[in-house]
Amino acid sequence: MKIPEFAEQPELDPWLWLQKWLIDAEEEGENEPTAMALSTLSKEGSPRTRFVLCKGVSEAGIRFFTNLNSAKGDEISRNPIASVAFHWPRLNRQVRAQGKLNRVSEDDANEYFHSRNRLSKIGAWASKQSQPLESRDALLKSVEEFSDKFKSDVPRPPHWSGFHLVPDYWEFWQGHEGRLHDRWAIHPEGESWISWRLFP
Numbered sequence: 001m002k003i004p005e006f007a008e009q010p011e012l013d014p015w016l017w018l019q020k021w022l023i024d025a026e027e028e029g030e031n032e033p034t035a036m037a038l039s040t041l042s043k044e045g046s047p048r049t050r051f052v053l054c055k056g057v058s059e060a061g062i063r064f065f066t067n068l069n070s071a072k073g074d075e076i077s078r079n080p081i082a083s084v085a086f087h088w089p090r091l092n093r094q095v096r097a098q099g100k101l102n103r104v105s106e107d108d109a110n111e112y113f114h115s116r117n118r119l120s121k122i123g124a125w126a127s128k129q130s131q132p133l134e135s136r137d138a139l140l141k142s143v144e145e146f147s148d149k150f151k152s153d154v155p156r157p158p159h160w161s162g163f164h165l166v167p168d169y170w171e172f173w174q175g176h177e178g179r180l181h182d183r184w185a186i187h188p189e190g191e192s193w194i195s196w197r198l199f200p
């Protein structure tokens, strides 16, 4: 990546910036403010995109959870890189980020799994995410079976965990009238960050 001579340190670290924009989106009443499009690469190298919910932003990265046996889980295990994009239409903002994926720790996955409601926990066992499903009844039957199996506590399935996206490129976009939008690119530089504007 060619960094322009006029690049400078951003006012905020990008993960703090994203945290702030997520809070703004929630306060603004955006529908699903934490939803982000996640793109991974298929075995053949073609891009595959779907939405997931961002469940935390920190120095460790942008965190999401999923079924490790899903199509995306399979793609990530082969090629642990991804790109995400958030869009908040009311605020006219977009954030994109791309980089490597790291599995979250077992403690992290357990803690988040146990914060979910019972049906979501049962669903994590009942759904063979991304596999062909014969009928909705078959899914409901599977939910019933796991509800019977786990009468009280529902353990985290071994195939359910999460990832941190550790971006090596971020872009913050604030829309303005006449398509004269503000765009800031951010790139890591040693322990810090370097930022520059892009034409919209």
Ligand SMILES: Cc1cc2nc3c(=O)[nH]c(=O)nc-3n(C[C@H](O)[C@H](O)[C@H](O)COP(=O)(O)O)c2cc1C
Binding pocket: 032, 035, 048, 050, 051, 052, 053, 054, 064, 065, 066, 067, 070, 071, 072, 073, 129, 130
């Ligand atoms: C708003 C929204 C949020 C979603 N959040 C998640 C999520 O956090 N984790 C997840 O595995 N799937 C989530 N999904 C479902 C995925 O988009 C997708 O259908 C599923 O994970 C299977 O994807 P795959 O076959 O590419 O692995 C969400 C869907 C929507 C529309």
